[in-house]
Amino acid sequence: MPLGVLDLVPISSGESVADGLRKTLDLARHADRLGYHRYWVTEHHLNPSTAGLSATLLTALVAEATRHIRVGSGTLQLGHRTALSVAGEWGLLDTLHPGRLDLGLGRAGWHPPESSVTDGGPSGERGAGPDGAPAFTGPSSPYPRLVSSDLFALHRLLLPRNPLNSPDYADQVRDVATLLDGTHRAGGLQVQAIPGHEAQVGIWILGRTAGESAEVAGQLGLPYATNYHSSPSTTADSLAAYRKAFRASDSLDRPYVIVTADVVVAPDDDSARQAAVGHDRWSLANRTGEPTVFPSPKEASAYPWRPEDRELVADLGRSRLVGTPRHVAAGLRELRDRFDADELLVTTTTFAQSDRLRSYQLLAEEWRLPKSLDV
Numbered sequence: 034m035p036l037g038v039l040d041l042v043p044i045s046s047g048e049s050v051a052d053g054l055r056k057t058l059d060l061a062r063h064a065d066r067l068g069y070h071r072y073w074v075t076e077h078h079l080n081p082s083t084a085g086l087s088a089t090l091l092t093a094l095v096a097e098a099t100r101h102i103r104v105g106s107g108t109l110q111l112g113h114r115t116a117l118s119v120a121g122e123w124g125l126l127d128t129l130h131p132g133r134l135d136l137g138l139g140r141a142g143w144h145p146p147e148s149s150v151t152d153g154g155p156s157g158e159r160g161a162g163p164d165g166a167p168a169f170t171g172p173s174s175p176y177p178r179l180v181s182s183d184l185f186a187l188h189r190l191l192l193p194r195n196p197l198n199s200p201d202y203a204d205q206v207r208d209v210a211t212l213l214d215g216t217h218r219a220g221g222l223q224v225q226a227i228p229g230h231e232a233q234v235g236i237w238i239l240g241r242t243a244g245e246s247a248e249v250a251g252q253l254g255l256p257y258a259t260n261y262h263s264s265p266s267t268t269a270d271s272l273a274a275y276r277k278a279f280r281a282s283d284s285l286d287r288p289y290v291i292v293t294a295d296v297v298v299a300p301d302d303d304s305a306r307q308a309a310v311g312h313d314r315w316s317l318a319n320r321t322g323e324p325t326v327f328p329s330p331k332e333a334s335a336y337p338w339r340p341e342d343r344e345l346v347a348d349l350g351r352s353r354l355v356g357t358p359r360h361v362a363a364g365l366r367e368l369r370d371r372f373d374a375d376e377l378l379v380t381t382t383t384f385a386q387s388d389r390l391r392s393y394q395l396l397a398e399e400w401r402l403p404k405s406l407d408v
Contacts, residue, residue, distance in 0.1 A: 034369060034374075034375070034376060034377065035069075035070035035071075035376055035402075036069055036070060036365075036376070036377055036378075036379060036396070036397070036400055036402060037069055037070045037071030037072065037073065037103075037291070037376060037377070037378040037379070038060070038061075038064045038069050038071065038072045038073070038378065038379060038380070038393065039073050039075070039107055039262070039293050039378045039379065039380040040057055040060060040061070040072065040073070040074050040075070040085075040380070041075050041083055041085065041380060041382055042054070042057050042074055042075065042083045042084045042085035042091065043056075043082065043083055043084075043315075043326075043327045043382050044081065044082060044083060044084055044326045044327065045326060045327045045329070045384050045385075045386075046326045046327060046328050046329045046332060046384070047326075047329070048326070050084045053083070053084035054084050054091075054094070056386050056389075057074065057084070057091070057094075057095065058094060058095065058098045059386065059390070060386075060389060060390065060393070061095045061098050061099050061102070061104075062098055062099060063390050063393060063394070064099075064102060064393060065099040065100060065101055065102040066404060067393060067394060067397040067402055067404060068397060068402035068403045068404045069102055069393070069397065069402060070102065070103060070376065071102065071103045071104070071105065071135060071376075071378065072095055072099070072102050072103070072104050072105075073104070073105050073106060073107030073135065073137060073378060074088055074091040074092060074095065074104075074105075074106065074107065075088065075106075075107055075108065076088040076091075076106065076108065076109060076110055078188065078191075078192060079184060079187055079188065079191070080184070080319075080324045081324055081325060081326060082315065082318065082319060082324040082325055082326055082327065083324075088105075088106035088107075088108065088109040088110075088137075089106070089109065089122050089123070089126075092104050092105055092106055092126060092134070093126055096126060096129070096130040096133060096134070097129075101133075102133075103133050103134070103135055103235075104130070104133055104134065104135070105134055105135025105136060105137055105235070105237075106135070106136060106137045106138075107135075107137045107239060107258065107293075107378070108137045108138065108139030108239040109136065109137060109138055109139065110139055110140075110192070111138045111139065111140060111198075111202075111205055111206070111209070112140055112192075112194045112195065112198065112205075113192045113193060113194060113195050114195060114198075115195055115197050115198060116198070116205060116208035116209045116212055117208075117212060117226060119136070119138075119209050120209055120212035120213050120226045120229040120232075121226055121227075121228060121229050123136050123213070123229065123232065123234050124213065124226055124227075124228035124229020124230065124232040124234070125228045125229070126234075127228070127229075127232035127233055127234050128228050128232075131232075131233050132233045134232075134233070134234045134235065135234075135235045135237055136209070136234050136235065136236050136237065137237040137238075137239045137258060138206055138209065138236065138237065138238055138239065139238075139239045139240070139246070140202050140245070140246060176320050176321070176345070178320070178321040178322060178345075179320055179321055179322040180322075181322070182321065182322020182323065183322065184322040184323070184324070185322050202245055202246070202249055203249045203252065203253065206236070206238065206249060206253060206255075207253070209236065210236055210253075212224065212226040212229055212230075213226070213229055213230075213231075213232045213234055213236070214231060215230045215231045235256075236255055237250075237255065237256050237257070237258055237291075238250035238253075238255050238256075238257050238258070239257075239258045239259070239260070240257065240258075240259055240260075240271055240275075241259060241260050241263070241264040241267050241268075241271055242264075242267045242270065242271055242274075243267070243270040243271055243273065243274035244271075244274070247259075247271050247272075247274040247275040247278065248274060248275070248278045249278075250275050250278075250279075251274070251275045251276065251277065251278025251279040251280065251288070252278050252279075252280055253280075253282060254279065254280050254281055254282025254283075254284065254285045255282070255284075255285065256285060256289040256290070256291070257272075257275045257288070257289070257290055257291070258290070258291035258292075258293065258378065259271045259272060259275075259290070259291070259292060259293070260293050261292050261293050261294055261352065261368065261372075262293040262294055262295040262349075262352070262353075262380050263293075263295075263349070264348075265348055265349070265351070265352035266348055268292065268372060269372065272290060272292075272372055272373075275288060275290070276288045289375050290372065290373070290374050290375050290376075291374065291375065291376045291377070291378050292368060292369070292372050292374040292376075292377055292378070293377070293378045293379070293380060294352075294354060294364075294365060294368055294377055294378070294379050294380070295312075295349065295352065295353045295354070295379075295380055295381075295382075296353070296354040296355070296361050296364075296365070296379050296380070296381055296392065296396065297309040297312075297353070297354075297355045297356075297361075297381055297383060297388075297392055298356070298357070298358050298361045298381070298391075298392040298393075298395045298396045298399075299356075299357070299388070299391065299392065299395070300357065300395070301357060302355075302356050302357060302360075305355045305356050305357065306355060307330065308383045308384075308385070308388035308392065309353070309355045309383065310330045310333050310334070310384070311327055311328045311329065311330060311332070311333035311383070311384050312327075312349075312353070312382060312383075313333075313346045313349065313350060314328050314332075314333045314336050315327045315328065315382070316346045316349050317342055317345060317346050320345055320346065321345070327382065327383075327384055328384065329384050330384060358395045358396060358398065358399035359399060361396060361399075362396065362399045362400055365377055365379070365400075379393075379396065381393060
């Protein structure tokens with residue numbers, strides 16, 4: 034099974050946004066040499082913990098820095114853009130990097146408080162929190178501090194749903210797909226998105242719950258990626274909904290699934306645990322709507338944890354794979370088998386870039402990825 038990289042584009046304490054971007058390009062080149070199959074970047078706004086502001090711009094930078102690895106968005110927030118702008122921008126990238134692009138589409142746009150998500154139904158999973166956590170709202174939210182934060186309010190004010198978009202998410206995805214494959218019509222007229230017409234861009238749907246994203250991916254016969262790394266408790270239901278809704282398409286005759294996983298690999302368990310220090314504090318800050326740079330081990334150790342804080346990130350601690358190459362590889366195989374995944378996408382976030390590079394190298398060697406000799 035191929036492995037891919039999910040890069041949250043973190044900024045560590047004492048670093049600048051430029052430092053975060055340089056680390057991403059360094060890691061992308063590293064992953065290309067090691068034989069990883071995909072390199073996806075995330076998109077977050079108004080968030081000092083990450084340099085991942087624009088999935089499109091980051092994908093362009095990563096594509097220029099690499100030669101073989103597929104590059105793309107995990108996820109591009111579709112709701113506050115237009116289908117034509119997305120098709121045009123990714124069509125432009127495709128002219129320079131044909132056949133290497135993955136356009137992962139997510140539903141962006143924060144719900145107003147009255148839009149409670151309780152059952153994963155049509156009103157669910159409209160966007161993602163600052164760390165990629167589900168942006169559930171209303172009294173049943175698992176992250177009430179996030180919902181009441183200033184960051185949440187600013188996202189609602191500054192990233193509203195684009196009124197030019199169809200209110201139906203499936204129609205938005207169809208619009209992007211038909212603009213890219215050259216079959217789109219508007220007002221009775223044939224549309225050729227230039228650039229973008231007949232671009233070789235792979236379209237993915239990303240989601241977390243058994244909500245609309247999973248259903249749309251299945252109904253349209255598209256591959257689906259779900260975020261075990263940020264929402265482990267919803268992964269099984271999300272995949273079950275996708276597989277139940279799946280209908281074969283021209284591009285896909287059976288369900289195709291990527292599952293993400295949070296890992297830290299080191300030569301021994303103690304080194305791995307030390308490299309992973311800081312992740313819970315970073316995740317807590319994101320889940321409370323008060324994102325901050327990735328802390329140093331000293332800063333993380335000094336944080337005064339409260340029981341309610343520990344509980345808020347307990348699911349991530351239980352699902353994260355930290356240890357030796359053999360231990361982490363075994364955990365990934367178990368994850369693959371549990372969810373019947375076609376691919377895994379691993380994300381590693383550490384304070385030190387050297388720990389991050391080492392983690393991906395040790396995992397690639399244990400997984401026996403085919404190295405790219407001409408990179």
